[in-house]
Amino acid sequence: MRVGILTGGGDCPGLNAVIRAIVRRTIGKYGGEVIGFRYGWAGVLTNDHQPLGLDEVSGILPRGGTILGTSRTNVYREENGVERAKETLRSLDLNGIVAVGGEDTLGVAYHLYQDGLPLVGVPKTIDNDINGTDFTFGFDTAVHIATEAIDRLHTTAESHNRVVVVEVMGRDTGWIAVKSGIAGGADLILIPEVPFTVEEVCDVIHKRHSRGKNFSIVVVSEGASYPVEENEAPELVLQSKGTDAFGHVRLGGIGNRLAKMIEEHTGYETRVTVLGYTQRGGTPTAFDRVLGTRFGVLAADLIHAGQFGKMTSLQGDKIIPVEMAHAMECIKRVDSELYEVARTFFG
Numbered sequence: 001m002r003v004g005i006l007t008g009g010g011d012c013p014g015l016n017a018v019i020r021a022i023v024r025r026t027i028g029k030y031g032g033e034v035i036g037f038r039y040g041w042a043g044v045l046t047n048d049h050q051p052l053g054l055d056e057v058s059g060i061l062p063r064g065g066t067i068l069g070t071s072r073t074n075v076y077r078e079e080n081g082v083e084r085a086k087e088t089l090r091s092l093d094l095n096g097i098v099a100v101g102g103e104d105t106l107g108v109a110y111h112l113y114q115d116g117l118p119l120v121g122v123p124k125t126i127d128n129d130i131n132g133t134d135f136t137f138g139f140d141t142a143v144h145i146a147t148e149a150i151d152r153l154h155t156t157a158e159s160h161n162r163v164v165v166v167e168v169m170g171r172d173t174g175w176i177a178v179k180s181g182i183a184g185g186a187d188l189i190l191i192p193e194v195p196f197t198v199e200e201v202c203d204v205i206h207k208r209h210s211r212g213k214n215f216s217i218v219v220v221s222e223g224a225s226y227p228v229e230e231n232e233a234p235e236l237v238l239q240s241k242g243t244d245a246f247g248h249v250r251l252g253g254i255g256n257r258l259a260k261m262i263e264e265h266t267g268y269e270t271r272v273t274v275l276g277y278t279q280r281g282g283t284p285t286a287f288d289r290v291l292g293t294r295f296g297v298l299a300a301d302l303i304h305a306g307q308f309g310k311m312t313s314l315q316g317d318k319i320i321p322v323e324m325a326h327a328m329e330c331i332k333r334v335d336s337e338l339y340e341v342a343r344t345f346f347g
């Protein structure tokens, strides 16, 4: 059995755990071989690959990032993309490819599967927004990093009687914001799923200060938005114009905009911390290492069994294959019950 692996989209902690597990399972259980494509789908299109043996994956379990590199290349945006991918697969005599990625990478994998290629998906992203799995690996690490940051910001906010706005990633969903906000004891959490106005934000801060608190921590997800003018539609804050190969805008900057508004409306000194890529970097938590490892083992088994078009998923404490199509149905948004728990502590 010969297996190809690629990692696509934004990197996240736990990718190397998946790569290691696929290699160890394929060699150890099936006596097979593994090759890794460099830089996501770009490596498949240009047949840029490297052999992955036991030596190559030794010691990589605690390492962040991906030893294969990653990119946001979209096969369907490249000339003769599908033909070139098919040719690579033929020339390397692969039984199948494991695509480790978020909604975009898995979307390409799913369409290639529909176009007749033997693909298996492994869901990853710090955003935790993939439908069909309870959790993606990378998310737990991001939440830990954000929680630690919120803890640290508490002490400085309290010392200076300041409002601190913490901007976290998450794209169109507020999972990182809600989980780290609850864990870090945030006084307000703003997410894309729940509309808000600046007036409501300021009311919450006023309420808190009126009961004797001189500082507040506001966690805001990069994809949250509010109407800049009364009766206008909420407006996303972008870092730059244009979109990536999958049509995504580059989010970022709501923290600064909101902090300015809070200071203007309340008179409280307000500062901002944007956590940015620190949430994606560094060593994975034990949870993400274990989840990535379990996904990798199942992915190797699925290739061996010829179960293509499937994606590994976590359901409760079980790792099971689901149709990759599930991941395409919608993105997984924060459920209202979880946000209601967070709301208990606002103000």
Ligand code: F6P
Pocket: 010, 102, 125, 126, 127, 169, 170, 171, 222, 251, 280
């Ligand atoms: O999907 C993971 C993520 O980190 C998002 O939270 C964020 O919006 C995006 O990737 C940033 O993408 P890039 O690495 O292209 O700047």
